[in-house]
Amino acid sequence: MSVLLLSNSATHGRPYLSHALEAIADHFSGRTRVLFVPYALADHDGYTASVAEALRPIGLSVDGLHRSPDPAAAVGSAEAVFVGGGNTFRLLRAVRRAGLLGPLRGRVRAGLPYLGSSAGTNLACPTIRTTNDMPIVDPEGFDALGLVPFQINPHYLDADPGSTHQGETRAQRLTEFCEDNDVPVLAMREGTWLRVNAAAALLRGASGAVLFRRGHEPAETPGGTDVSWLLATVARFSTRG
Numbered sequence: 001m002s003v004l005l006l007s008n009s010a011t012h013g014r015p016y017l018s019h020a021l022e023a024i025a026d027h028f029s030g031r032t033r034v035l036f037v038p039y040a041l042a043d044h045d046g047y048t049a050s051v052a053e054a055l056r057p058i059g060l061s062v063d064g065l066h067r068s069p070d071p072a073a074a075v076g077s078a079e080a081v082f083v084g085g086g087n088t089f090r091l092l093r094a095v096r097r098a099g100l101l102g103p104l105r106g107r108v109r110a111g112l113p114y115l116g117s118s119a120g121t122n123l124a125c126p127t128i129r130t131t132n133d134m135p136i137v138d139p140e141g142f143d144a145l146g147l148v149p150f151q152i153n154p155h156y157l158d159a160d161p162g163s164t165h166q167g168e169t170r171a172q173r174l175t176e177f178c179e180d181n182d183v184p185v186l187a188m189r190e191g192t193w194l195r196v197n198a199a200a201a202l203l204r205g206a207s208g209a210v211l212f213r214r215g216h217e218p219a220e221t222p223g224g225t226d227v228s229w230l231l232a233t234v235a236r237f238s239t240r241g
Contacts, residue, residue, distance in 0.1 A: 001108060001109055001111065001114075001147065001196065001197070001198060002027065002111065002112075002113045002114070002196075002197055003108065003113075003114045003116070003124060003147050003148070003194075003195075003196040003197075004020075004023060004024065004027040004113075004114070004115045004116070004193060004194070004195055004196075005115075005116045005117075005120075005121040005124055005148075005152060005188075005193060005194040005195075005196070006020055006115070006116065006117040006118070006120075006121060006154075006192075006193045007117075007118070007121065007154040007155055007156070007188035007189060007190050007191065007192045007193065007205075008085070008117065008118055008154065008155055008190045008191070009084065009085050009117040009118060011190065011191060015054065016050060016051075016053075016054045017051075017054040017055070017117075018054075019191055019205075020193050020205075021054075021057070021058060023193060023195070023204065024055070024058065024115060025058040027113055027115060027195070028058075028060060028080050028113055028115070031060065031079040031080045031113065032059065032060065032061060032079065033060070033061045033062070033063060033078075033079050033080070034055065034060050034061070034062050034063070034078075034079070034080045034081065034082050034115075035063050035065055035074055035075065035078035035079075035080065035081045035082070036048050036051050036052075036062050036063065036064055036065060036081075036082045036084065037065045037081065037082065037083040037084065037091075037095070037120070038051075038064055038065070038066055038084055039065075039066070039086075039090065039091045039094035039095060040083075040084055040085055040086025040087055040088065040090055040091035040118075040119040040120070041084070041086040041087075041090075042090075044064060044066040045064070045066075047064075047084060047086075048062060048064035048066070048067075051082065051084060062082075071098045071099075071100055072098070072099060072100060072103050075100060075103045075104055075107060076103060076107065078107070078112060079112075079113075080112065080113040080114075080115070081104070081107075081108070081112060081113070081114055081115070082114075082115040082116075082117075082120070083114070083115070083116045083117070083119070083120030083123055083124075084117055084118075084119070084120055085117045085118025085119045085120055085121075085154075086118070086119050087119060087133050087134070087136055087137075088118075088119040088122045088123065088128045088131040088133045088139075089128070089131075089133060089134075089135045089136055089137050089138075089139045090119075090136060090137050091119045091120070091122075091123060092123060092128055092139040092142075092144060093137050093138065093139040093140060095123065096139065096140055096141070097140075101143075101144070101145060104145060105145050105146065105147070108145070108147055109147070114147065117154075118154045118155065119131070119133070119154075121152055121154050121188075121194075122144065122152065122154065123144045123145055124144070124145050124146075124147040124148055124152070125144055125145075125146070125147075125148060125150070125151050125152050126143070126144060126146045126148075126149060126150075126151065126183070126235050126237070127142040127143055127144055127151070127237065128142050128144050129142050129151065129177065129181070129237070130151040130152065130153045130174065130177060130185050131153075131154075132153070132154070132155055132170075147196070148194075148196060148201070148230070148231065149183075149230070149231060149232075149233040149234070149235055150183055150184045150185070150186060150230045150233045150235065151177075151181075151183055151184065151185040151186070151235075152185070152186050152187075152188060152194070153170070153174055153185055153186070153187040153188065154188055155188075155189075155190055156170055156187035156188055156189045156190075156209065156210060157170050157189075158170075158171075158189075158210075159171060170187070171187075171210070171212075171218060174187055174212045174218075175212060175218070177212070178212050178213060178214040179214065180238040181214075181235075181236065181237045181238050182214050182235070182236040183233060183235035183236060183237065184211060184212065184213045184230055184233055185211070185212040185213075186203075186209050186211055186221070186227065186230065187209055187210045187211070187212060187218075188203075188205075188209045189205075189207035189208060189209060189210075190207060191205045191206060191207045192204065192205030192207050192208060192209055192223060193205055194227075196231070199228060199231060200226070200228045200231075201226070201227045201228045201230060201231055202224075202225075202226055202227070202228075203221060203222075203223055203224065203225045203226075203227055204223050204224065205223045206223050207223065208220065208221055208222040208223045208225075209221045211227075
């Protein structure tokens with residue numbers, strides 16, 4: 001399995017995807033075409049065009065999955081796949097309704113290179129329960145691809161000690177998640193990505209991440225940390241409701 005999971009695709013002051021372009025080029029080495037899944041945004045054509053422009057400098061052509069008359073067949077014949085960011089609930093509903101959860105999971109586990117960004121990174125987790133997004137649609141269930149056995153929180157934001165805002169911080173919300181679910185959450189700051197190959201997982205990016213686990217204090221996790229041990233996670237999600 002070859003999976004590259006980005007916290008974000010857009011970085012302030014930099015072209016789209018440019019912060020991770022070298023990692024993407026290495027991840028898709030030997031491939032010339034990428035099947036792009038644009039379902040997390042409403043404008044599928046515009047989104048696909050933006051991705052095509054961003055990946056052109058590294059020699060990759062992009063095909064929008066939304067243009068295929070048979071999405072499952074397109075997944076079955078793809079050289080590589082990129083699931084873009086946007087709203088995770090919208091993305092999961094579209095992927096589920098197209099009958100693609102099983103085909104995507106099977107092909108990636110068999111070796112199809114998978115690139116996810118933001119919502120696409122959430123989709124690679126067992127569930128989408130640690131997304132930051134508003135549930136603008138009913139995804140008809142939270143279960144996702146389960147390419148990694150732990151949860152990820154993209155776009156992680158540290159609390160501002162000078163803020164007067166009285167709402168929950170991201171850390172508080174993720175701590176609450178761990179109180180009810182016995183599964184680690186790797187909260188990745190922007191500019192960070194996770195590379196997963198076979199039995200290895202390596203965190204990259206200068207901003208690093210924070211690891212949340214039940215019964216543990218949040219742990220700072222710098223870029224360059226080997227987090228392969230997380231691949232042995234046995235996730236236990238709450239079924240109370």
